[in-house]
Amino acid sequence: MMQHFPVLAVMLLFLSAFIVEIFGAKSKAVAQGIAMIAATVSAGLIYALIKPVMIDGQIISYWMGNWAPVEEYAIGIGYEVDALSLFFALLVVTTFWLSGLYSIGYMNKDHHLGHYYTLYLMLSGSVLGLVMTGDIFNLFVMVEIMTFASVALTAFRNFSEGALEGAFKYLVIGSMGSSFTLTGIALLYAECHTLNMAQIASILAGGLSPTAIAAFGLIIAGFGVKSYMVPFHTPAADAYTVAPTSISMIFSGMVNKAGVYGMIRMIYIVFRAMDKGTVQQMLAIFGAVTMFLGVTMALAQHEFKRLLAFHSISQIGYVITAVSLGSALGLTGGLFHAMNHTLFKGLLFLTAGAVLKQVGTTNLDKLGGLSKRMPHTTICFLVGAGAISGLPPFNGFASKWIIYQAIYTKAVESGKFVYVLCTICALVVSVMTLASFIKVTQAVFFGQLRKEHENVTEAPFSMRLPMYIMALLCTASGVFYDFVNKYLLHPAANAALNISKYIDAMMGPGYAANARVSDMSVEPVAFSYWNPIIWLVLFGVLFIGAALVILGGRNERGQILSSSDPSQAKYDTFFSGEKEMYSQVGGSDLFWGFKSNWKGYYKFMEAIHSGIVNDYASMAVVGTAVICLCMFLFMR
Amino acid sequence: MIIVNYIASIILIVLGLYTVCTKKNLIKVVLGLGIIDYGVNMLIVSFGFNDGGTAPIYQMSDLLNGVSTKFFVDPVPQALTLTSIVIGACVDAMALSLVIMIYRKYKTINADEVRRLNG
Numbered sequence: 172m173m174q175h176f177p178v179l180a181v182m183l184l185f186l187s188a189f190i191v192e193i194f195g196a197k198s199k200a201v202a203q204g205i206a207m208i209a210a211t212v213s214a215g216l217i218y219a220l221i222k223p224v225m226i227d228g229q230i231i232s233y234w235m236g237n238w239a240p241v242e243e244y245a246i247g248i249g250y251e252v253d254a255l256s257l258f259f260a261l262l263v264v265t266t267f268w269l270s271g272l273y274s275i276g277y278m279n280k281d282h283h284l285g286h287y288y289t290l291y292l293m294l295s296g297s298v299l300g301l302v303m304t305g306d307i308f309n310l311f312v313m314v315e316i317m318t319f320a321s322v323a324l325t326a327f328r329n330f331s332e333g334a335l336e337g338a339f340k341y342l343v344i345g346s347m348g349s350s351f352t353l354t355g356i357a358l359l360y361a362e363c364h365t366l367n368m369a370q371i372a373s374i375l376a377g378g379l380s381p382t383a384i385a386a387f388g389l390i391i392a393g394f395g396v397k398s399y400m401v402p403f404h405t406p407a408a409d410a411y412t413v414a415p416t417s418i419s420m421i422f423s424g425m426v427n428k429a430g431v432y433g434m435i436r437m438i439y440i441v442f443r444a445m446d447k448g449t450v451q452q453m454l455a456i457f458g459a460v461t462m463f464l465g466v467t468m469a470l471a472q473h474e475f476k477r478l479l480a481f482h483s484i485s486q487i488g489y490v491i492t493a494v495s496l497g498s499a500l501g502l503t504g505g506l507f508h509a510m511n512h513t514l515f516k517g518l519l520f521l522t523a524g525a526v527l528k529q530v531g532t533t534n535l536d537k538l539g540g541l542s543k544r545m546p547h548t549t550i551c552f553l554v555g556a557g558a559i560s561g562l563p564p565f566n567g568f569a570s571k572w573i574i575y576q577a578i579y580t581k582a583v584e585s586g587k588f589v590y591v592l593c594t595i596c597a598l599v600v601s602v603m604t605l606a607s608f609i610k611v612t613q614a615v616f617f618g619q620l621r622k623e624h625e626n627v628t629e630a631p632f633s634m635r636l637p638m639y640i641m642a643l644l645c646t647a648s649g650v651f652y653d654f655v656n657k658y659l660l661h662p663a664a665n666a667a668l669n670i671s672k673y674i675d676a677m678m679g680p681g682y683a684a685n686a687r688v689s690d691m692s693v694e695p696v697a698f699s700y701w702n703p704i705i706w707l708v709l710f711g712v713l714f715i716g717a718a719l720v721i722l723g724g725r726n727e728r729g730q731i732l733s734s735s736d737p738s739q740a741k742y743d744t745f746f747s748g749e750k751e752m753y754s755q756v757g758g759s760d761l762f763w764g765f766k767s768n769w770k771g772y773y774k775f776m777e778a779i780h781s782g783i784v785n786d787y788a789s790m791a792v793v794g795t796a797v798i799c800l801c802m803f804l805f806m807r
Numbered sequence: 808m809i810i811v812n813y814i815a816s817i818i819l820i821v822l823g824l825y826t827v828c829t830k831k832n833l834i835k836v837v838l839g840l841g842i843i844d845y846g847v848n849m850l851i852v853s854f855g856f857n858d859g860g861t862a863p864i865y866q867m868s869d870l871l872n873g874v875s876t877k878f879f880v881d882p883v884p885q886a887l888t889l890t891s892i893v894i895g896a897c898v899d900a901m902a903l904s905l906v907i908m909i910y911r912k913y914k915t916i917n918a919d920e921v922r923r924l925n926g
Contacts, residue, residue: 312890332923342898343840347840350844353847357847357850357884360884364881412924413924782926784833785829789828
């Protein structure tokens with residue numbers, strides 16, 4: 172009975188997508204009802220798997236049409252749910268269920284809701300299928316459905332500014348990424364003559380040939396596009412900004428997690444390459460660049476949702492760096508942060524959506540003082556902001572703390588300077604995240620209430636309920652981190668590191684032993700939160716990081732920063748006196764001094780984020796080339 | 808020679824990438840995506856091809872009597888290619904419809920002018 176649950180959950184979502192299209196076109200309530208019932212049942216089916224998979228340690232395998240392997244050769248399409256898959260599946264169902272709940276209140280003014288729910292169910296079903304499939308071509312098909320549903324949903328409010336443009340860029344970069352993935356899969360098929368991931372893993376256990384390395388590079392680049400790693404991050408910022416907010420939450424909660432899942436599945440299980448120093452360092456550097464670039468771009472934004480989008484990119488950098496370390500501690504931290512990112516970034520997007528719905532704008536320059544009118548939203552936002560900046564009682568602190576420890580331990584063990592830089596980068600980025608959220612809090616919720624917003628009211632209860640749930644989960648997973656570790660993170664990390672069970676569940680017992688697949692033994696990660704020596708060393712590192720930032724900006728001290736351009740008057744030394752009647756530094760521009768000091772950097776960044784689709788495509792090509800080149804130069 | 812197919816498909820993929828990266832006309836960008844797709848499809852079909860191979864249709868008696876089954880064309884890549892062609896057609900249709908909508912809204916399909924979301 173149990174083994175039918177995963178495939179039923181996926182099929183139910185796809186089937187309901189078509190039912191909604193047939194019956195839901197006329198009536199809003201019918202469309203909402205069908206979608207919510209499907210989402211609830213599907214989420215229930217996945218939650219029912221927690222006990223057998225996470226606690227009892229079973230692995231559920233299912234062959235479509237009962238095409239079981241013949242003579243140890245996989246022919247049919249298989250679904251396989253181990254703890255790693257289930258961990259991501261839980262994130263996915265939680266996200267889309269809450270997003271569906273939020274959509275009821277949020278989308279009630281939009282037309283053609285039948286189409287919206289069709290696409291919503293397609294997107295949910297594809298991501299759920301992606302994390303549970305055991306067949307690599309099925310994985311690709313799910314990636315493609317995910318990309319299309321995402322593009323169509325990005326353009327759903329096609330009357331709004333930039334929606335079409337964002338969708339088009341997403342489509343171009345996304346389908347380039349899919350093509351890279353497909354090329355990689357084709358090369359892998361040419362090498363192994365099978366599409367089953369368990370069987371590929373056991374065939375590749377003997378060592379990677381050049382063909383397999385090329386396939387590895389291309390597939391990692393393809394999933395990098397889906398997880399919005401840095402050279403591929405450009406469409407994410409646009410798509411998150413212009414999509415309806417319930418969909419932005421799905422993007423940051425499950426679509427980019429699907430990319431992260433693909434990377435973990437490929438690196439740890441299919442290719443077994445996480446013990447290769449090259450792969451580790453390359454991905455750690457990509458992750459560190461991703462977090463730094465994301466947060467610095469976020470500091471410069473004046474648009475609430477775009478700012479959150481860049482933070483989303485930045486937090487994925489943490490996950491990629493932590494996962495790339497190849498240690499049990501790093502993997503645990505990465506998975507924990509992926510989960511927490513789903514929770515707190517979903518929460519933040521929901522508050523942004525509530526502001527957009529009730530006030531009508533998310534431009535930080537035009538907002539202010541909403542805490543008096545929207546107190547519940549403000550409290551939820553503060554919880555989310557505290558969690559993303561890593562303040563202690565919330566979950567962001569727990570996961571970031573493990574990540575710092577993991578990177579630092581790696582730096583000590585391997586003696587590579589790269590990891591020291593990554594540690595400093597992770598700490599500095601966390602500080603800048605806090606700074607950026609202070610800016611948002613000041614610009615949106617505190618400060619003076621604008622005259623035109625006197626009549627703003629609190630968001631309706633159906634929109635607040637998902638926020639409360641997420642705020643509660645953010646706090647609970649931060650306080651009871653031991654519980655989360657024991658029942659979710661440890662089984663998932665264990666599943667990624669011990670693959671012989673995964674292969675045996677799919678291909679029959681004894682298959683992995685015949686193929687000489689080696690396992691890594693994993694100790695449960697102890698959360699040594701308050702180890703004083705590590706604290707001390709971390710503060711030392713933090714001090715050095717802070718010193719670097721301060722010294723880096725020092726060169727202009729003592730000079731008069733005056734500019735002849737009157738629009739730049741706020742960069743003058745005495746801007747608040749004679750020249751301008753009012754100070755131009757609003758809450759939305761709290762860190763103008765920082766931006767002024769880093770003028771060159773920001774000029775460069777603006778040139779990169781030009782908005783021209785050809786530039787973004789070139790960046791994606793260069794990123795892919797760099798990844799493949801790194802693999803070829805250093806892995807052989 | 809099957810190697811010709813490999814070279815041709817790599818050339819197609821590179822041409823497609825070049826088109827996407829350099830052409831400013833959005834329709835040409837979409838065509839570039841299509842060309843990448845065709846290259847990849849050709850690569851997959853070539854992987855399963857055997858020179859002089861037959862269709863993979865055998866009766867049980869043939870297999871039991873030991874008729875050589877080594878030289879048939881692998882059917883799996885052809886199935887993959889069909890799926891991939893369908894997906895590619897959807898990409899093109901959807902991208903072109905987006906270009907039409909962009910043209911109506913922006914009155915241009917020059918990539919340099921369709922850049923309101925930047926920075």
